Amino acid sequence: MKFKLRQLEAFQAVAQTGSVTRAAKTLGISQPATSRLLSDFSNSVAIELFQRKDGMLIPTSEARYLLSEVGRVFDSLRHLEELNRDLTDRTAGHLRIACLPGFASSHLPKLLAKFLQQRPGVNLTLEPDRPERILEWIIGEQYDCGITDGFTGHPAVEHIDIAIKTVCIFPRGHRLAKLEQISPMDLADEKIIHARKGSPFFNSLSQAFADHGVLLNSWVEVRQFSTACLMVAEGQGVSVVSALDADQFKSKNVQSRPFDPEISHWLSILRPVSGSRSLLSLDFVDTFLESLQPYIAETASR
Known part of the structure; x- marks a missing residue:
């Protein structure tokens, strides 16, 4: 059994207006076209859809049951239209x-x-x-x-x-705050909180220290820059982290300076x-x- 959407519209319109003529005006099509749609739908469902009473087309009990289902179909279609509009608008x-x-x-x-x-x-x-x-x-x-x-x-x-740019971070009031930028030589005597050993960033940081002839004083190894920032905020150690993470802690007892040489995260x-x-x-x-x-x-x- 196959229905066409236009047949469902004609069925609903006739039921709502009680007249093929008025339904045709509602649908914006001719009366013969509306009658044909209604007839085709009636043949498809093989039931009597309307009875005439006092010049009006009144839905039969079977048709009223169908109308409730047809109403759900159109509600679903309206929902799909709204959803499509929202998806197109990214809302x-x-x-x-x-x-x-x-x-x-x-x-x-x-x-x-x-x-x-x-x-x-x-x-x-x-x-x-x-x-x-x-x-x-x-x-x-x-x-x-x-x-x-x-x-x-x-x-x-x-x-x-x-x-992403990286910076050296240290507790507020630390001696490093007097410097405009910080190099590995400035960190020779500092306890370093750093990314996990073997990670690309740690390898770059280690190479920077080695190029300056400075031993990286490994103190705490962390997986996330945010952990290093939290420890520095507690007044413990210094670290080289992404500027993005450092910025989240600038109001929490953490200061920063550019790190030279520049290492990107x-x-x-x-x-x-x-x-x-x-x-x-x-x-x-x-x-x-x-x-x-x-x-x-x-x-x-x-």
């Missing part, structure tokens, strides 16, 4: 983001709050985890995008790489190569990249 949908833990507790909450405020129909999943897990999720198309570091490439993943935005790419996720990536502009290193090489 509805489900955005799934995987990120490093530091982003989930510092930079992203405020950014996403503003992003969602402009898109009241959008649902969000934000999942923090280690880089290896984020890559696994993106390859499996479980998330729309991932924010990670240390990414070296994968054929199932497209990526945008961003070099490389972030990567990952997306699956295959699968659909929602306009919503593209909007988020643009918004995220815009938020990073003050922290992007102008000249950087990996």
